[in-house]
Amino acid sequence: MTGLSLINPLFQWAVFFAASLLSLFCSLMMVTRRNPIHAALWLIVAFFNLAVIYLTLHAQFIAVAQVIVYSGAIMMLIVFVIMLIHVESDFVRTGRLSGAKIIGAFITVILFLEIGAALYSGGGAPMKAAGPPAGPEQADSVVRVGTVLYGKYLFPFEIASILLLIGIVGAVVLSRRKND
């Protein structure tokens, strides 16, 4: 393998633990903060940590796209909308941990236990590699992504561009003034 595998495994473990614990901590802070702006800022930090974890998985293209698309574009849009509609006014009167919330959180923890059980039961099964190991000529992850994206997945790629166009048109139609 290439890239990070050449690096000392101890460093790899340190990076993984720091990034994963930070991303878990930041997402917990995101869920528990009252102020939506604080929640959005914690979520941005969680997205950056996830980008680091993608780097440890040899997915350089996705790591950069994570920073640009999620931390840059989507979170900028969310922070902008929070700024537009002053939601600070209604987070004050909601609050109070109600019984329904506790029950909902408990049911979701059961969901996590189910995921864990599925991992535990399927984790022992041997997984076959789909292709040959990445040789030195395939070392550049972006080149491999582009080759697959514009080759095997060309038609879904075109569909995705149409989807984005529909998204743009839909956002404009939804937010235009009604009195014209």
Added chain:
Amino acid sequence: MLQGIPSILYFALSGALFTIGAIGVLTRRNGIVVFMCIELMLNGVNLAFISAGDMLNSMDGVIFVFFIMTVAAAEAAIGLAIFVLLFKLKGTVNVDEINLLKG
């Protein structure tokens, strides 16, 4: 000698992120925070795709995450436009008070 990181840890982290997002969706009542929690759940799924792709030595995981990101961007544009519209209409984004379709 220390081995590489086992992929079960990545899957566990992915499940934990998904669960935290789901808890947020169920417990928070601010529509925009619910939206952010859905983004966190999508990221948990993305992490599962990437780690499976790395484990199986396949590029398909990266491609799927690319398409998920595309859908998430379109969803953010439409969803936030809907929230702005709802705020103009009702003056709130609290999901408990948004019951326009209720007869």
